[in-house]
Amino acid sequence: MRSGIHPTSRPVVFRDRAAGAHFLTSSTATASKTIQWADGNTYPLIDVEVSSASHPVYTGAARVVDTAGRVERFQRRYGRPVSSRS
Template sequence: MQQDKHPAYHPVVFRDRAAGYAFLTRSTATSDQTIDWDDGQTYPVVDVEISSESHPFYTGKARTVDSEGRIARFERRFGGREQTSGDGTPS
């Protein structure tokens, strides 16, 4: 790595306000706010709106997306209708 071209990589606490959860990791993110961690050290803290503790995908509260295929939807919508001949009468 070339010196003075990369941001400082240091321990940072990310705090999820929605879930009341905080975790310590290493990052290049910076903050003016600090927090006293369980190990007695003071680390910068970055508040985030969503993390794995509050994201619906990870918590299992995600909405189920309709997995029915396009062809099945078409068959359901149009497959049961009677076909007509060119003159408009049912065949």
């Protein structure tokens, strides 16, 4: 790897505003705000709209599509196709 072209990675706190969750992870993102973490250190703070704490897929609030029910409803409405082969 060439030196001097890659951004430096450092600990950053991501705060999910919707769920009120905080995540300390490594990132290259820059931030203007800081927060004091439970270990006593101060880290850059980045606010995010959606994270695994508030996303419907991860929280189980996502709507599951019932494909079997749709097929059965279609067959009830329009009937089963008749085979033309004898």
